[in-house]
Amino acid sequence: MAMTQESGIQYEPVAEIGGGAYGTVYKARDKQSGQFVALKSVRVQTDQEGLPLSTVREVALLRRLEQFDHPNIVKLMDVCATLRTDQETKVTLVFEHVDQDLKTYLEKAPPPGLPVSRIKDLMRQLLCGLSFLHSHRVLHRDLKPENILVTSRGQVKLADFGLARIYSCHMALTPVVVTLWYRSPEVLLQSTYATPVDIWSTGCIFAEMFRCKPLFCGESEVDQLTKIFSVIGLPSEDEWPTDVTLSRQNFCPQSPQPITDSVPEISEEGADLLLKMLTFDPLRRISALSAQEHRFFSDQPDNS
Amino acid sequence: MHDKDKLATAAANGNVELVESLLLNGADVNGVNRFGRTPIQVMMMGSTPVARVLLAHGADPNVVDAHAGATPLHDAARTGFLDTVKILIQFGANPDVGDNNNYRPVDLAQQNGHQEKTSKVSRVALFRSFAHYPVIPAFIPSYLK
Ligand SMILES: Nc1ncnc2c1ncn2[C@@H]1O[C@H](COP(=O)(O)OP(=O)(O)O)[C@@H](O)[C@H]1O
Ligand SMILES: [Mg+2]
Numbered sequence: 331m332a333m334t335q336e337s338g339i340q341y342e343p344v345a346e347i348g349g350g351a352y353g354t355v356y357k358a359r360d361k362q363s364g365q366f367v368a369l370k371s372v373r374v375q376t377d378q379e380g381l382p383l384s385t386v387r388e389v390a391l392l393r394r395l396e397q398f399d400h401p402n403i404v405k406l407m408d409v410c411a412t413l414r415t416d417q418e419t420k421v422t423l424v425f426e427h428v429d430q431d432l433k434t435y436l437e438k439a440p441p442p443g444l445p446v447s448r449i450k451d452l453m454r455q456l457l458c459g460l461s462f463l464h465s466h467r468v469l470h471r472d473l474k475p476e477n478i479l480v481t482s483r484g485q486v487k488l489a490d491f492g493l494a495r496i497y498s499c500h501m502a503l504t505p506v507v508v509t510l511w512y513r514s515p516e517v518l519l520q521s522t523y524a525t526p527v528d529i530w531s532t533g534c535i536f537a538e539m540f541r542c543k544p545l546f547c548g549e550s551e552v553d554q555l556t557k558i559f560s561v562i563g564l565p566s567e568d569e570w571p572t573d574v575t576l577s578r579q580n581f582c583p584q585s586p587q588p589i590t591d592s593v594p595e596i597s598e599e600g601a602d603l604l605l606k607m608l609t610f611d612p613l614r615r616i617s618a619l620s621a622q623e624h625r626f627f628s629d630q631p632d633n634s
Numbered sequence: 635m636h637d638k639d640k641l642a643t644a645a646a647n648g649n650v651e652l653v654e655s656l657l658l659n660g661a662d663v664n665g666v667n668r669f670g671r672t673p674i675q676v677m678m679m680g681s682t683p684v685a686r687v688l689l690a691h692g693a694d695p696n697v698v699d700a701h702a703g704a705t706p707l708h709d710a711a712r713t714g715f716l717d718t719v720k721i722l723i724q725f726g727a728n729p730d731v732g733d734n735n736n737y738r739p740v741d742l743a744q745q746n747g748h749q750e751k752t753s754k755v756s757r758v759a760l761f762r763s764f765a766h767y768p769v770i771p772a773f774i775p776s777y778l779k
Pocket of ligand 1: 347348349355368370404425426427428429430431476477479489490647
């Protein structure tokens, strides 16, 4: 994998597929292989020293992850740096392109939705990719069906991870509408957060696999939290984080509702795992590694 | 984003609702984006619903990529999305055309190992469904061999 100087030569963009505060994502064709790739570029400020150390570190981390060739992570094929001006460099990451996301995959499932065996397989792969990232101290932070890719062979590949630190310097340039639906309570409350945020998102996605529609569809941070508490109950005063401005008094007292009210199709083992993922306290939420060992995945014959 | 890119981008994102509403509001199904590509050339190949909507609105399935010489059928076959292959053929995509390397869609499917995954049952089903189409799919016999 080489640091190519000029990104325009080998990859030809064919469509814009995403745009954030930091840069743009393109679907492009690798002229050599004819295959599609995803180009993600981010503009970074440069000085006499060149690229900021944080960017170099982050790219180095992504390339180190790539060496493991993990089956459930999109491949990072190339990294290009193009000098734009004296103060600005465009860093382009070239990822393998997968022509289907989980959102599309779920939309295509004929009624009554995905068979449990398929949900197990997808969840196994998702958790496998996630525990790999977490074991390397990489947070995804934006897990949602659009960022979970599914190949035509049913292989799950996580996209759009690990760029947090490159981006963070460039955020808030353009207001972007980000979906709140998969955000964990600690992120919504702007408390400190770590790897458990991804498990929360995974829980929401797990429920969605059964429901074929999103679990919590809030329109604002407070609305999202309200919807969450209407299912898991309002957490107790001592569970409420202390480092947040939004107080618990803003929400109505609520007791937890049976999860099968929201996800009627789920089995007893599935419900147990789901509740462990949708635990308010991030420290008591199940880890990706433990989730992989949950009895939901044990090889009992499926009823469906 | 440029206005004329909207439909292609929606197709690339597999956003079938947006594709549909843009088309109903008069977007040109064969209009090119700023990269000179039509929506069907850049659509999410796994999104059979998007393929269906575009084709139903008159998208040209035989449009050729200016540089790679690939048609949407080449890309659907290479990536292994059989349902999309099926619907493209149903709407008249030519299975015999070669790309710049003279590969036909079936060659790309085979190179990427996608011919194995059709089990015997689904092969038969696929073949039957093709048998009804007015276009004789020369693609199928070789694809299924
Ligand atoms: N490797 C990839 N292959 C295919 N599609 C991708 C890939 N990476 C991203 N995408 C698509 O592009 C969209 C935007 O890209 P993403 O990396 O999520 O950027 P953003 O930070 O703007 O969310 C995603 O929602 C996803 O559907
Ligand atoms: Mg994203």
